Amino acid sequence: MAKKIRIPTPLRKLTNNEEIVEVEAITIGAAIVELQSRYPGIKERLIDESGEVRRFVNVYVNEEDIRFLQNQQTPLKDGDEVSIIPAIAGG
Numbered sequence: 001m002a003k004k005i006r007i008p009t010p011l012r013k014l015t016n017n018e019e020i021v022e023v024e025a026i027t028i029g030a031a032i033v034e035l036q037s038r039y040p041g042i043k044e045r046l047i048d049e050s051g052e053v054r055r056f057v058n059v060y061v062n063e064e065d066i067r068f069l070q071n072q073q074t075p076l077k078d079g080d081e082v083s084i085i086p087a088i089a090g091g
Contacts, residue, residue, distance in 0.1 A: 001078035005031060008086055014039045028059060029072035031082060046084065056087040 002022035007015050015021055021038075025031035036043035048054050052071075059066045060083045066074045076082070 003031065003076045003078065003080045003082060005035065005082040006084065008084055010086055011042060011045060011084065014042045014045070023076075026076055027072065028061065028066055028074045028076065028082070031076060032072070058085045058087060059083070060085065 002024055005021045005023060007019055007021055012019065015035075016039075021035065023031045023034045025034045032043055032046055035046075046054060046057055046059075053059055053066070061069065061074055061076065061080055063083075066072070
């Protein structure tokens with residue numbers, strides 16, 4: 001069973017408008033690499049120049065923020081759901 005990644009609307013133009021993409025990766029970092037191999041350009045939207053998840057991007061595994069888990073080393077198991085949520089600024 002694969003892991004499901006929920007793609008936010010602003011990034012769907014990179015995934016051929018797919019809302020949910022399945023990956024076989026065993027960590028968040030590997031999932032991002034797998035996404036990049038299928039959808040060129042998505043990694044630069046998620047990862048900054050230093051290799052960290054961008055400040056304005058939140059990534060959750062089963063509703064838990066990876067910043068409070070193991071960040072990109074957070075393990076994934078079959079059936080997990082990953083949500084990528086861009087932060088929304090306003091004022």
